[in-house]
Amino acid sequence: MSMPEIAMEVLLPQEPASEGMPASGRSRQDVDFWMNCVGAPLVLVEMQQLVVRQANRNAAILFGRGLEAIGQCPMEELVGPEATRMLGQIWNVAPVGTPGEPFIIPAQVQGQERSLMVQVTKIAVEDEVLRLFTFMDAPPQGSVALAGWQDNMMSLLNWLPFGFEIAGADDQIQFANSTFNELFGFSQDDISDIEDWWRVAYPDPEYRAYARKQWYDSIAAARAEQREMTPFDLEVATATGRTRTIQFRHRTIGNFNINLYIDVTQERAAARELKTLAETDSLTGAMNRRRLMDEAARLHAESRDRSAAFSFLMLDIDHFKSINDRYGHSVGDRVLVDFTRRCLDALEPQDCFGRMGGEEFAILMRRPDSAAIEAAAEKLRCAVGATPFGIDHDDLTITVSIGFFIFDSETSLEAGISRADKALYKAKEAGRDRVIMWKAP
Numbered sequence: 412m413s414m415p416e417i418a419m420e421v422l423l424p425q426e427p428a429s430e431g432m433p434a435s436g437r438s439r440q441d442v443d444f445w446m447n448c449v450g451a452p453l454v455l456v457e458m459q460q461l462v463v464r465q466a467n468r469n470a471a472i473l474f475g476r477g478l479e480a481i482g483q484c485p486m487e488e489l490v491g492p493e494a495t496r497m498l499g500q501i502w503n504v505a506p507v508g509t510p511g512e513p514f515i516i517p518a519q520v521q522g523q524e525r526s527l528m529v530q531v532t533k534i535a536v537e538d539e540v541l542r543l544f545t546f547m548d549a550p551p552q553g554s555v556a557l558a559g560w561q562d563n564m565m566s567l568l569n570w571l572p573f574g575f576e577i578a579g580a581d582d583q584i585q586f587a588n589s590t591f592n593e594l595f596g597f598s599q600d601d602i603s604d605i606e607d608w609w610r611v612a613y614p615d616p617e618y619r620a621y622a623r624k625q626w627y628d629s630i631a632a633a634r635a636e637q638r639e640m641t642p643f644d645l646e647v648a649t650a651t652g653r654t655r656t657i658q659f660r661h662r663t664i665g666n667f668n669i670n671l672y673i674d675v676t677q678e679r680a681a682a683r684e685l686k687t688l689a690e691t692d693s694l695t696g697a698m699n700r701r702r703l704m705d706e707a708a709r710l711h712a713e714s715r716d717r718s719a720a721f722s723f724l725m726l727d728i729d730h731f732k733s734i735n736d737r738y739g740h741s742v743g744d745r746v747l748v749d750f751t752r753r754c755l756d757a758l759e760p761q762d763c764f765g766r767m768g769g770e771e772f773a774i775l776m777r778r779p780d781s782a783a784i785e786a787a788a789e790k791l792r793c794a795v796g797a798t799p800f801g802i803d804h805d806d807l808t809i810t811v812s813i814g815f816f817i818f819d820s821e822t823s824l825e826a827g828i829s830r831a832d833k834a835l836y837k838a839k840e841a842g843r844d845r846v847i848m849w850k851a852p
Contacts, residue, residue, distance in 0.1 A: 449467060464541060579666070697766045728809060
């Protein structure tokens with residue numbers, strides 16, 4: 412063991428801090444004393460901002476600054492912007508008090524390009540966790556070529572248009588590229604432990620439990636078959652409070668977990684919008700005929716258990732043609748929109764309400780029994796006719812005729828819809844503004 416390593420053993424706490432924070436770290440006087448006993452340049456910085464708190468005499472010599480001048484100095488002024496970015500992307504390389512693996516950075520030191528071997532350690536100083544950088548100005552043989560390779564690889568990883576992360580077997584982050592930081596905005600302080608990630612990225616406890624199960628179940632299945640994890644989406648909270656839809660990809664390589672984070676927020680929103688446009692009546696916002704018939708087929712299949720009565724209701728606005736003829740189609744459209752609103756207000760959230768075409772609408776309804784369905788249909792009829800529709804300076808009293816059929820285990824969907832339509836016809840024949848249930852002749 413070299414003298415710098417022996418001195419470092421004395422400087423670093425012997426026990427890791429519980430839950431990521433120290434009970435009481437070294438005093439600043441002790442840290443300053445031991446830092447100057449080490450024969451290598453040492454710089455103690457804030458974890459998040461990478462601003463120098465303390466440095467030893469060897470660091471002052473390396474960077475060409477006095478000890479007074481180097482304090483509160485951003486690392487960017489010491490090693491250049493590219494090297495600082497790399498330093499910021501090395502995450503939890505080791506627990507508190509344990510030296511991490513060395514890595515190489517291409518730095519700008521006193522106006523000259525230099526390859527520095529860097530070892531990062533988290534240490535506790537007076538109840539605060541800080542980062543301690545140990546620099547070696549003379550890298551081992553062959554490391555200059557390694558530095559060039561590493562620099563190119565870092566540039567490649569930061570160029571990737573998705574978040575890239577390398578984690579250890581314990582899921583602690585070792586490296587995160589610049590896109591990861593841009594996507595989520597979290598710093599090393601925010602995610603000093605894997606539990607911090609679950610807490611800040613999924614603030615809702617129920618959704619957090621769902622996300623964890625999805626993550627670990629998917630990884631376990633992939634590892635069992637030695638394959639890439641099947642991609643899936645989760646809603647992730649960012650440091651700004653914005654929620655992003657992220658597609659997760661994962662592969663275990665050796666002792667490392669490689670995680671990809673692809674932002675699909677816009678794509679998923681566009682897909683939802685297209686789905687809505689394809690399934691929604693553009694005028695009223697109700698389900699269109701195709702969507703309603705799809706729901707009818709689904710509910711008809713589910714209703715075979717007979718746990719509740721399932722009914723198809725046909726609705727027709729009475730004398731709607733006269734409204735169009737007298738006031739014009741724009742007024743007719745306003746009536747259709749207001750009619751839809753009144754119907755939706757009178758229905759239950761689980762009911763399916765759709766426009767079949769023109770002034771004809773339909774409802775899919777499940778209730779405990781036939782009496783409850785008839786009562787719901789009557790409530791709907793009253794809600795439509797209770798208050799006149801305000802049209803310009805006129806108040807129009809508008810009524811609706813309703814016919815419905817309650818399915819039994821033998822009736823097909825097509826036959827049931829036909830019978831509901833016949834019941835509607837009977838309601839109109841009987842004088843309109845009424846509810847009639849289809850009954851066998």
